[in-house]
Amino acid sequence: xxxxxxxxxxxxxxxxxxxxxxxxxxxxxxxxxxxxxxxxxxxxxxxxxxxxxxxxxxxxxxxxxxxxxxxxxxxxxxxxxxxxxxxxxxxxxxxxxxxxxxxxxxxx
Amino acid sequence: xxxxxxxxxxxxxxxxxxxxxxxxxxxxxxxxxxxxxxxxxxxxxxxxxxxxxxxxxxxxxxxxxxxxxxxxxxxxxxxxxxxxxxxxxxxxxxxxxxxxxxxxxxxx
Numbered sequence: 001x002x003x004x005x006x007x008x009x010x011x012x013x014x015x016x017x018x019x020x021x022x023x024x025x026x027x028x029x030x031x032x033x034x035x036x037x038x039x040x041x042x043x044x045x046x047x048x049x050x051x052x053x054x055x056x057x058x059x060x061x062x063x064x065x066x067x068x069x070x071x072x073x074x075x076x077x078x079x080x081x082x083x084x085x086x087x088x089x090x091x092x093x094x095x096x097x098x099x100x101x102x103x104x105x106x107x108x
Numbered sequence: 109x110x111x112x113x114x115x116x117x118x119x120x121x122x123x124x125x126x127x128x129x130x131x132x133x134x135x136x137x138x139x140x141x142x143x144x145x146x147x148x149x150x151x152x153x154x155x156x157x158x159x160x161x162x163x164x165x166x167x168x169x170x171x172x173x174x175x176x177x178x179x180x181x182x183x184x185x186x187x188x189x190x191x192x193x194x195x196x197x198x199x200x201x202x203x204x205x206x207x208x209x210x211x212x213x214x215x216x
Binding site for chain 1: 109110111112115117119158160161162163164165166167175177178180182215216
């Protein structure tokens with residue numbers, strides 16, 4: 001395998017229903033991951049993209065979280081309908097999707 | 109939370125015993141992840157390091173795999189006894205551990 005140019009990490013961590021922190025799994029993280037796989041197929045990005053599911057990344061309240069390396073771009077509240085844009089713009093053209101980025105003031 | 113300076117990804121993917129590809133889980137990936145958490149505590153790196161477990165990263169035969177960002181350093185065959193060195197040298201001093209790196213010729 002070639003070394004992946006991009007690594008897309010999707011939080012799929014689950015907690016029981018009603019847990020005070022919620023979870024990316026509860027908010028649809030697994031569906032988001034599956035949509036990334038589907039778009040990878042559609043766009044033929046197999047050789048350049050690694051997609052992995054992840055345990056908890058921290059800011060559960062704004063999940064599902066997606067992190068894209070090498071840029072270290074953190075995306076919040078990602079839905080399956082956002083995935084095509086991330087794949088086409090960020091992965092395809094190298095332009096991170098500003099409207100989905102975690103705002104700077106989240107980081108304390 | 110502050111934005112993590114380093115993100116350590118440990119593959120903990122499991123397959124059934126005897127599966128031809130093997131798995132990082134079968135080779136001790138979860139123990140490796142737990143050791144990273146322990147060293148994070150020992151070294152007080154809470155504010156700068158995010159540690160997450162991961163689904164399959166690809167090169168199962170040389171697992172357990174560990175990937176460290178922002179450098180995108182891939183480590184192979186990591187055991188719990190290697191973790192302190194990765195934390196002290198790579199995370200603490202910014203010097204990736206050469207002896208554990210995936211060799212360049214793995215990438216086809």
